[in-house]
Amino acid sequence: MSAGPAAPAVEAVADIYNRIEQGVSSVVQGKPQVIRLALIALLAEGHLLVEDVPGVGKTMLAKSIARSIACSVRRVQFTPDLLPSDITGTTVYNAETHDWEFKPGAVFANIVLGDEINRAGPKTQSALLEAMEEHTVTVDGTTHSLAVPFMVVATQNPIELDGTYALPEAQRDRFMMRVTIGYPSSDAELQILNTHGAGDAATTLQPVATAQEIAGLIDVVKHLHAADALKEYVVGIVRATREHPAVELGCSPRAGLALLRAGRAAAACLGRDYVVPDDVKALAPHVLSHRLILTPDARMAEVTPESVIADVLGQVPIPRR
Template identity: 60%
Template sequence: MSVGTHGESYVNPPAPAPEASRNGGVGLDDLVQIATKIRNAVESVVEGKPRAVRLALTVLLAEGHLLIEDVPGVGKTLLAKALARSIDCSVRRVQFTPDLLPSDITGVSAYNAERGEFEFKPGPVFANIVVGDEINRASPKTQSALLECMEERQVTVDGATYPLESPFMVIATQNPVEMEGTYPLPEAQRDRFTARISMGYPDPAAELEMIDSHGRSSPLERLTPVAHAHDVRALAEAVRQVHLSPGVRQYAIDLITATRKHPDLRLGASPRATLQLVRAARAYAALDDRDYVVPDDLQALAVPVLAHRLLPTPEALLERRTPEQVVAALVERLPVPGPRR
């Protein structure tokens, strides 16, 4: 499926030194060290899920948003909270329920009798990390309150626009749509999530360890921050400098275009998906201590970044062909760009 990942194949011209490194800020080596601290902190709470933790960290460094979907009780909220607590920044949690209103998320203008004027009361979305628990239990109207802030990093209330502080990340959990009391996320909402991951059940060894570590108290209570908000901003800046060769760029475009032409899909990946796939690939490469992207990075991220955005045809649904299967087949089939000479 993949080719060798030797640096000389895809670094031509060589990637420029990260701006942060040139200015005495965070370089690639610093990025790996800080990211490793965050990953170790999260994995001390979430046992046996290294891939899920790495994907969550990838989305954070790509300045994206994460959707965690799975059945109840497998650690979706625990992963979201652990990632949030490992960083010393503002964190707000929103429990999505059917009676939740959009203003409960964005905030509301209230009349101040003493001052004789309306003043804005910020909602929980005004935080660096917003944990949305069971997002698909709220109505589509309430879900849509996140559209502007996730895409434009701002909130508009009563004609006034309020910017959101960087870094800003929404980590949402949801139950599968076939479960009782859920509303499917609108296509526009799903498209704003950089990646969707599933936790899955832990293996027996990890579950046995969980009994010991979670038996008396939650390890989440003992988790202390290992990075700061300014660290995350510097890491994101370093990730932007990771090199993307013309061949790898074309490979990303070929993969996206193939989803738009596939007979099993009535809705392919959007241009937003292209940008988020590339951003995530840069972060994924940086976590491997590389300042260049290889096709393997795009292949590893194709399913979590693309599958939740795609809509299968009725025929594909009847034959139980899922978007995940379609994307995996495209990755297998598409030719990989060769080394540049």
């Protein structure tokens, strides 16, 4: 068994996590769990899909995380007329040099904010597939590498709203987590009026880490210890989603990898250098539910993906010492 990261390295992950979390919490009030999940996705080198109705702070959450890190940030406002080349870039002819030059698109940044991603057509949404999975972009036969770290934080309105398109299954599978913000409590809503009443509070945030530091923390998280029994637990959960009677298409092996990576990041954020089953169990609804496709009968019976994951977690035995 290879040695895991040293204790000081894990403590550095927890320290920077706490500093970013404190800053974001000063802007996004009353949603500590949502902020925690977003930062876990960042440190697990995953992508985040924030889904909810307009006006509850989806874009503010993404902006606050981006401003807390000294890195390159690009924002893409997804609209029906947005082209795939606007995201990936294009090759243009330079009349001065008499040569073709590549002009990078919006995806060439450490953090890409995709606002209202499901208001663009499926073809434009699919332009992110290669970038999100392989951290590369291929244009006109040439492959370009993306920066490290690279994270897509996309906001999405419920598909029942006018002018929205459902995300392709392949793209949903590339988001490590889907979170829902929900309406704030009355106390939190009062804090929002006090904090944001005079302007955009996110502009007051100062970076507490650099892109290079985050890249180093991601490398630490990758090497956190996960016991063989815990990996078997992850595999058991993923395979059980494929066998559930309400599920037409269950979770892919990519989902198991995402769940393990998220569990490692969650453990590191708590200053632990090993993963426990509770880490996996707490993250499974956020990592797996958006990847499920339910049967027509299950949808008619108003079965939800979250209830399926709850059933699976109740059935798969938890590993014991």
